[in-house]
Amino acid sequence: MQVVLTGGxxxxxxxxxxxxxxxxxxxTALVRNExxxxxxxxxxxxATVxxxxxxxxxxxxxxxxxxxAHLAATGDATTQELDRGVVAAAVRAGKPYVHTSGIWIWGSNDTITEESPFAPPQLTAWRSAVEKLVLQADLTATIIAPGIVYGYGGGIPGGVFDGSGKLVGQGTQHWTTVHVDDIAALYRTVLxxxxGLGYLIGASGENPTVRELGEAAxxxxxxxxxxxxxxxERLGxxxxxxxxxxxxxxxAKARSLGWAPKAVSLLDDLRSGTYA
Structure with missing residues (x-):
């Protein structure tokens, strides 16, 4: 199969x-420069530049x-403009399309499923309008919403657990997590x-508290x-x-497709793995 992707x-x-x-x-990876x-x-x-x-x-x-598959992001407010343009391109091309969202669109909820009501924080509130375009288009589409992605010392955990021992707030909140290799396997499965599977949560089922993660680190x-x-004040x-x-x-929906997360948990990775 020939897969064309952004964000490679x-x-x-x-x-x-x-x-x-x-x-x-x-x-084929669409990239911005040499x-x-x-x-x-x-x-x-x-590569295509x-x-x-x-x-x-x-x-x-x-x-x-x-x-x-669309995974590219600019890291600033222009990501919304980028997403809208890429969605329009996907509709024009007419090929099966996988769009990237994120777990935060559902807000605080201890039993999140793909049918849960949206309650995004301000940081990602713009996503719902763009993703509605994806689902309403004449397009075979899946929107993958990864949990907090970790592995190889990268992602959000690599920046938040920086050795200072500071928690985010009191640390009682849970994070839903997924290893970067496991989420890549889910994208492959969907592709x-x-x-067209609609929303699909990419999460391992491991939901540790921030205190547990901080103590592990x-x-x-x-x-x-x-x-x-x-x-x-510290993080913005x-x-x-x-x-x-x-x-x-x-x-559970992703697991029903035969996807089986198998990587080390974030807790174990923080204790003795790639973040240690």
């Missing part, structure tokens, strides 16, 4: 290219594939099926809770508010 130089994108190439698929091209080529993908904000160009590239050094205001208000969400889920 990113945290999940790198893992996805490895997963797809390892399964015998051909991958540095990105060199990175994805080294992973076994073919262009402007991801050029929806017509993106549609032309998407049309050459059997399936499409291979070529079906700090070891004998111990942890220090802080006020919500202190966390908002929008990011802190997202990290303060109390979320749990089983990821």
């Amino acid at each position: 130089t990113g945290y999940i994108g790198v893992a996805l290219i490895k997963e797809l190439v390892g399964a015998g698929h051909q991958v 540095a990105g091209a060199a990175k994805v080529t080294a992973l076994g993908a073919q 262009g402007d991801l904000f050029d929806s017509a160009w993106v549609a032309e590239q998407f049309a050459a594939g059997d399936a499409v 291979e099926r070529g079906e 700090a070891g004998n050094a111990g942890v220090t809770p802080e006020s919500v205001d202190a966390s908002r 208000a929008l990011f802190a508010d997202a990290l303060l969400l109390d979320q749990q889920t089983t990821g």
Whole structure:
């Protein structure tokens, strides 16, 4: 199968290219520059350099594939503009399409399923309007919403558990988690099926508290809770508010597809793995 994807130089994108190439698929990664091209080529993908904000160009590239996955993000407010353009390109190309969302869109909830009501923090409140476009379009589409992604010392845990022992708030909130290799395997599963599955939560079913995670990272050094205001000042208000969400889920719908998370848990990874 020929898969065309955006975001191939990113945290999940790198893992996805490895997963797809390892399964015998051909991958074309749309990248912004020659540095990105060199990175994805080294992973076994073919690189195509262009402007991801050029929806017509993106549609032309998407049309050459059997399936499409969008993982790119700018890291700032322009991600919404990027997403809207990529969705328009996907509709124009008409190929099975996998869009990337995130677990935070459901807000605080201890039994999150794909049917749960949305209650996003301000940081990700823009997503619902874009994702409605995906689901209302004449498109075979799946929206994967990963939990907090970890592994290889990266992702949010690598920045939050920085050795200071500070918790986000009091640390009583749960985080729903997934290893980067496991979420890559879920993307591959969905791409291979070529079906429109609507929302699909990508989570391992491990939902530790932030205190448990902080203690695993700090070891004998111990942890220090802080006020919500202190966390908002330290991390930025929008990011802190997202990290303060109390979320749990089983990821049952994804498991029903035959997906079986198998990587080390985030707790164990913080204690003695890639974050140690």
